[in-house]
Amino acid sequence: AELLQLAQRMPKAELHLHIEGSLEPELLFRLADRNGIRLNYPDVNALRAAYAFNNLQEFLDIYYIGMSVLREEEDFYDLTWAYLERVHRDNVVHVEIFFDSQAHLDRGIPLEVQIGGIRRALRDGLAQLGISSKLILSFLRHLPEAHALETLALAQPFLDQLDGFGLDSSEIGHPPEQFARVFARCRELGFRVTAHAGEEGPAEYVRQALDLLRVDRIDHGNHSLDDAALVRRLTAEGKILTVCPLSNLKLRVVQTMDRHPILTMLERGLKATVNSDDPAYFGGYVNDNYRALIAHLPVTREDLYRLARNSFEGAWISEEAKATYL
Ligand code: HPA
Numbered sequence: 001a002e003l004l005q006l007a008q009r010m011p012k013a014e015l016h017l018h019i020e021g022s023l024e025p026e027l028l029f030r031l032a033d034r035n036g037i038r039l040n041y042p043d044v045n046a047l048r049a050a051y052a053f054n055n056l057q058e059f060l061d062i063y064y065i066g067m068s069v070l071r072e073e074e075d076f077y078d079l080t081w082a083y084l085e086r087v088h089r090d091n092v093v094h095v096e097i098f099f100d101s102q103a104h105l106d107r108g109i110p111l112e113v114q115i116g117g118i119r120r121a122l123r124d125g126l127a128q129l130g131i132s133s134k135l136i137l138s139f140l141r142h143l144p145e146a147h148a149l150e151t152l153a154l155a156q157p158f159l160d161q162l163d164g165f166g167l168d169s170s171e172i173g174h175p176p177e178q179f180a181r182v183f184a185r186c187r188e189l190g191f192r193v194t195a196h197a198g199e200e201g202p203a204e205y206v207r208q209a210l211d212l213l214r215v216d217r218i219d220h221g222n223h224s225l226d227d228a229a230l231v232r233r234l235t236a237e238g239k240i241l242t243v244c245p246l247s248n249l250k251l252r253v254v255q256t257m258d259r260h261p262i263l264t265m266l267e268r269g270l271k272a273t274v275n276s277d278d279p280a281y282f283g284g285y286v287n288d289n290y291r292a293l294i295a296h297l298p299v300t301r302e303d304l305y306r307l308a309r310n311s312f313e314g315a316w317i318s319e320e321a322k323a324t325y326l
């Protein structure tokens with residue numbers, strides 16, 4: 001109970017959150033209704049019942065359907081605002097959120113609508129909840145690099161509203177090396193970059209993300225543990241891993257929570273953080289992830305402090321801002 005309380009009340013940053021993955025079924029149905037969209041699920045319970053996944057792809061298939069109710073600027077606002085209000089209760093004070101711009105562009109939703117709505121909510125989050133934030137455009141790796149390059153060109157007028165770029169979606173068969181050019185361009189433009197790697201894919205994909213994409217963080221990174229030399233390198237470089245325990249469980253990256261490797265990561269010197277990934281689909285927000293770890297692993301107070309400190313250390317904020325949390 002003491003550990004739970006500590007986890008709950010610690011100030012935290014969330015560094016791995018897909019805003020479309022925070023779309024709760026209730027809001028999803030409300031937006032479908034508002035936009036005159038008919039869903040293939042009769043109600044919230046039927047939709048929730050479909051949230052049972054054997055792997056990443058089974059999740060992604062339903063995740064891309066879910067986000068199709070997002071049409072107007074107001075929808076992106078409501079989505080983002082609901083997330084911020086929710087994590088405010090978890091004592092999350094800084095968030096760095098991904099959005100899947102290409103998925104929305106392919107549905108005919110302009111960047112202006114997407115970024116406008118998300119950014120307006122982030123501004124209100126700072127003003128009304130004191131939550132600071134960064135916004136990360138995440139490229140879809142199941143699409144060709146040319147599509148990512150076109151999206152970056154389309155984003156030109158909005159670059160002042162973006163803080164970084166990421167890489168997500170179906171990992172296996174879409175290695176980081178396929179995105180070296182678009183990531184080089186993002187870095188030339190002065191942006192921070194991160195990539196999902198080693199969630200289902202091998203340690204080799206983590207290596208590629210480091211060597212070829214020159215990422216500032218690794219999202220997930222679980223399979224780094226299969227390669228001792230890679231672990232030493234990640235540790236030496238102080239690279240932050242944005243780990244997502246409940247996501248790992250729901251997508252069967254780990255078989256049971258008591259076998260989750262996050263404490264092993266810390267023991268080996270890796271800078272792991274705790275994040276929710278897609279909380280509406282995986283059964284919980286940041287504190288739920290801490291709760292699951294505490295329930296199933298021999299977590300100590302020191303581990304909790306370490307995880308929370310790592311979340312601020314890995315944040316793309318100034319050293320001055322970090323100092324106020326560390
Ligand atoms: N992995 C890859 N792509 C994603 C995820 C994830 O966990 N969530 C949303 N898109």
Ligand code: ZN
Pocket residue numbers: 016017018168196219277
């Ligand atoms: Zn993710």
